[in-house]
Amino acid sequence: MEKDWLALKENFDNFDNIKKKPRPPKPNNAITIAVSSRTLFNMKKERQVYEEEGLEKYVQYQLEHEGQPLLPGVAFPFVKALLNVNSHLRELYPDSEELFDIVLMTNNHAQVGVRLINSINHYDLTIERFCMSGSESAVGYLKAYMTDLYLSKDSEKVREAIEEGIAAATMFACDNENELSDTQLRVAFDGDAVLFSDESEIIAKTKGLDTFFEHEKIFENKPLAQGPLKGFLEALGKLQRKFYAKGERLSCPIRTYLVTARSAASAGARVLKTFRCWGLEVDEALFLAGAPKGPLLQKIRPHIFFDDQMFHIEGAQELGTIAAHVPYGIGQKYYKGNLLQENNLRN
Structure with missing residues (x-):
């Protein structure tokens, strides 16, 4: 009993x-x-x-x-x-x-x-x-x-979601993941074809860097069009402001990063002015001028890093960063050819 x-x-x-x-x-x-x-x-x-x-x-x-x-x-x-x-x-x-x-x-x-x-x-x-x-x-x-955001290991499903106008990315693991923060969510974004549209990337790929730099200078005060993950950054910013309102800007449990291959002096102003126009901000903006992103990401240790190019995804993986591929824009012109490469990388 x-x-x-x-x-x-x-x-x-x-x-x-x-x-x-x-x-x-x-x-x-x-x-x-x-x-x-x-x-x-x-x-x-x-x-x-x-x-x-x-x-x-x-x-x-x-x-x-x-x-x-x-x-x-x-x-x-x-x-x-x-x-x-x-x-x-x-x-x-x-x-x-x-x-x-x-x-x-x-x-x-x-x-x-x-x-x-x-x-x-x-x-x-x-x-x-x-x-x-x-x-x-x-x-x-x-x-x-x-x-608001869909994460999968299936590249085809992610591409379907992107085509339906839903922010999505294919996730990739790495053998030796970096130790991550237990108290702060850290999210890192590439710029073009991720937060922004691929309009400038098209010029860089089809007409070369000199034309790209000239174009960005001419249109410095014209905001870039939004990319597939702009809405997710906006959502993160909305929650960040709720912490700021309680005096917790310095101890905010959300931190965002822009990690872009753009050069700061030649093509950075338009990016920062676009954020200003959108009423958004990132906590840190890292302009690498074409240098590898992996070492910076290893220092940041984000819970997730979004990029549209597999080259940067691979570099992030090699140094312990969990990365997510965004299949959007001109970078996906050879998507079918890269799909086998993605499948080989997927764990």
């Missing part, structure tokens, strides 16, 4: 803990980050079962391992950092719903969902919204989930 009573009490205690877990914000107020199951968790072994033995064996394998949490994947540190920002925001604004909302997007069958849920609960992640599309692409649901 006493054992039964203790078991019942434990169940009630667990129920209380569940009730106390923070609820996700309403989608209309949230910044929605959709992540695929293979970016949030390391499913390399599971993927191997699927490719070598087929769907039925894959589902069976997942069912047999439901009690075994999946290992963290490439997007896991980024998601943890987003949820850490939420915790700080709730302390300052208990009733605010301007928070990050993480949505798990997967083409897994619903039967596999139990293992995903168990893994999320094992790591104490606040992820309540799922999309399990049962072998169909989940990309078509992104707009319905009001997605």
Whole structure:
């Protein structure tokens, strides 16, 4: 009898803990980050079962391992950092719903969902919204989930999302990841074809650097058109200002970086004036004049770095930075040729 009573009490205690877990914000107020199951968790072994033995064996394998949490994947540190920002925001604004909302997007069958849920609960992640599309692409649901950013390891799905006007990137892991901050979300962006359109990049690639520099000088006071991730930077800035309003500019748990191959004196003014026109800012702007980005990123140690060129993605990976490829603009002219290269790099 006493054992039964203790078991019942434990169940009630667990129920209380569940009730106390923070609820996700309403989608209309949230910044929605959709992540695929293979970016949030390391499913390399599971993927191997699927490719070598087929769907039925894959589902069976997942069912047999439901009690075994999946290992963290490439997007896991980024998601943890987003949820850490939420915790700080709730302390300052208990009733605010301007928070990050993480949505798990997967083409897994619903039967596999139990293992995903168990893994999320094992790591104490606040992820309540799922999309399990049962072998169909989940990309078509992104707009319905009001997605602000979509992260996947599938280059084709990311390209589909970009073509639908949704900010998206293909994530790449690295063998020896840099140690990342536990208290501050750090996000690094390339400029052209990421935050900005590729209008200037087109000139640089088709007419050469001299013409590019001349063009940027002539149009220094004309803001660049927005690129696919401008909205995400805008969302980060909105949350940063909430911390600034509480006197936490210096201790803000969000920090943003522009890491661009542009030269500062020759082509930097237009970039900074564009930010000013947009009413946005980055915490740090690093103009490299064509120098490799990897060493600077190794110093910054961002949770994620966005770039449209695989050359810079590779350089970031080699020095321990988690990088995400944005397939947008003229840089994707040879996309099909680069796809095999991307697949070889993907873990």
